[in-house]
Amino acid sequence: EPEVTQTPSHQVTQMGQEVILRCVPISNHLYFYWYRQILGQKVEFLVSFYNNEISEKSEIFDDQFSVERPDGSNFTLKIRSTKLEDSAMYFCASSVSTVDTEAFFGQGTRLTVV
Amino acid sequence: AQSVTQPDIHITVSEGASLELRCNYSYGATPYLFWYVQSPGQGLQLLLKYFSGDTLVQGIKGFEAEFKRSQSSFNLRKPSVHWSDAAEYFCAVGAKQAGTALIFGKGTTLSVSS
Numbered sequence: 001e002p003e004v005t006q007t008p009s010h011q012v013t014q015m016g017q018e019v020i021l022r023c024v025p026i027s028n029h030l031y032f033y034w035y036r037q038i039l040g041q042k043v044e045f046l047v048s049f050y051n052n053e054i055s056e057k058s059e060i061f062d063d064q065f066s067v068e069r070p071d072g073s074n075f076t077l078k079i080r081s082t083k084l085e086d087s088a089m090y091f092c093a094s095s096v097s098t099v100d101t102e103a104f105f106g107q108g109t110r111l112t113v114v
Numbered sequence: 115a116q117s118v119t120q121p122d123i124h125i126t127v128s129e130g131a132s133l134e135l136r137c138n139y140s141y142g143a144t145p146y147l148f149w150y151v152q153s154p155g156q157g158l159q160l161l162l163k164y165f166s167g168d169t170l171v172q173g174i175k176g177f178e179a180e181f182k183r184s185q186s187s188f189n190l191r192k193p194s195v196h197w198s199d200a201a202e203y204f205c206a207v208g209a210k211q212a213g214t215a216l217i218f219g220k221g222t223t224l225s226v227s228s
Contacts, residue, residue, distance in 0.1 A: 031213045043158070043204060045215035055213040091157060095212050102148060103208075103216060107157035 002026045004106035006092050012112045013082055021077045021109045023092030029104070030097040031055070032075045034067065036088040037108075043091065049075065050097070082113045116141050118205050120219035127195050128227050135190040135222050137205030147188040148206040148216065149179055158204065164188060165210075175199070200226045 005024045013019050025032050034046040048055040049067050066078045075094075079086055089110050093103040119138045127133050139145060146165050150158040162173025169181040179190045188205060202223050208216040 033215075035216075042220040043206075043216075043218040045217070048213045048215065050213050056215055058215065097212055101212060102160055102163050104160070105150070105158040 002104075004092055004094055004104050006090075006106035006109050008109060009107065010110045010112070012114060015084060015113055016081050019079050019082055019111060021079075021090050021092075021111070023075045023077075023106055024073050025075055025092065025094030026104055027073070028096065029094035031095045031103075032067075032069070033093040033095075033103060034077045035091040035093065035105075036060070037091065038085075038088045046077070046090075079111075082111075084113050087111060087113045116207070116217050118207050118217050118219035120203075120205055120222050122222045123220070124223045124225065126225040126227055129197050130194050133190075133192045133195045133199070133224070135203050135205075135224070137188045137190065137219060138186050139188065139205070139207045139217075140186065141207050141209075141217075143209050146208045146210060147179075147181060148208070149173065149177070149188075149190050150204045150206060150218075151175075151201050152204065152221075153201045161190070161203075195224075195226055197226045197228065200224055 007022045032049045037043045045058050047057040047061045064080045068076050089108045091108045092106045095103045117140045148163045149161040161177050164171050164181045172178050177192050202221045204221045205219045206216045
């Protein structure tokens with residue numbers, strides 16, 4: 001069964017460092033998403049991406065965040081200068097471009113900023 | 115404002131007993147409704163979804179949910195809980211169009227006692 005894969009599963013970084021979280025969406029999907037879940041809190045939408053541009057973004061997705069589809073398979077989330085409060089589980093998801101479809105989520109990357 | 119409310123933070127059910135997890139939503143457009151399950155250290159797995167049609171939907175692992183438009187609810191049910199159902203359950207609402215954000219509830223943690 002096709003699945004969304006994320007790497008790494010866990011990343012520890014120092015405050016102020018840049019991190020890149022990587023995702024390989026399901027191959028025939030065209031919409032891509034990033035969500036985050038701070039420990040003990042709800043899952044929050046960050047951004048959606050289609051046709052090489054951002055479709056929608058939340059208030060959380062400020063200038064320190066960026067997304068990219070560098071090639072035909074990867075979808076990345078970059079955090080330029082990490083803060084302690086960026087520590088969270090980050091989920092990548094993808095969906096096909098039609099209506100009446102659901103998003104498929106990856107296993108997540110746990111980011112710990114120290 | 116768009117929101118999802120899961121009023122029960124934590125529920126404990128005896129193995130073999132029935133289960134109902136509550137979900138209420140507030141959404142401006144026609145809602146697409148989802149239940150996801152997250153086991154410890156795992157990603158989000160889709161249990162079931164409602165797009166249109168029959169308001170009682172069946173999902174995986176013996177779960178079902180009923181959409182009640184008049185009550186803005188989408189409660190999840192299972193007639194007989196298994197110990198392996200212990201996990202966190204998230205209700206989410208989204209729009210018809212792909213690429214739009216899913217709004218999640220805060221989740222309900224299910225514990226199963228023997």
